[in-house]
Amino acid sequence: MSDIRIVGISGSxxxxxxxxxxxxxxQKHAPGGVSVDVHGGVSPANFGSVRAQRALRQVFVRTDSDVITKPEAIDFRAYERFGEDGNVADDPTIGLLQDLLAAPTAKAA
Incomplete structure (x- = not known):
């Protein structure tokens, strides 16, 4: 069983x-002790995602959830970072993900 559980939600x-x-x-590159649960899109509408994010933030506040807001994952020219199969095929991007996934571990220490 993992010590830290990360919930990843795609807005798309x-x-x-x-x-x-x-x-x-x-999920694939999470460090030991960290699990990543992936959940699908939250809204089919243009502004629905923004509204869903706001509502989700309110849920996190009410439930006193631990939320990691930094570092942010911004990947410029993302279209260059993926292989034909749709998976990440870029080592620097994988490194950025690993750094991002290490943040909760550092916060928990």
């Missing part, structure tokens, strides 16, 4: 969205 329902692929890569 698009089949070729990069966000679910990044979340799958996070």
């Amino acid at each position: 329902l698009r089949a070729r969205s990069h966000t679910p692929a990044l979340l799958r890569a996070a």
Whole structure:
């Protein structure tokens, strides 16, 4: 059993969205003691995702959930970071994900 559980939520329902692929890569490259649960898109509408994020933040506050807000994962020219199969194929991007996944471990220490 993992000590730290990360919940990854993709705001996109698009089949070729990069966000679910990044979340799958996070699952694959999570450090020991960390598990990543991936959940699908939250809204099919243009502004629904923004509203869903706001509501989710309120849930986190009410439940006193531990939320990691930094570092942010921003991957410029993301289209260059994925292979034909839709998976992350770029070592620097995998490194960024691993750094991001280490943040909860450091916070818990």
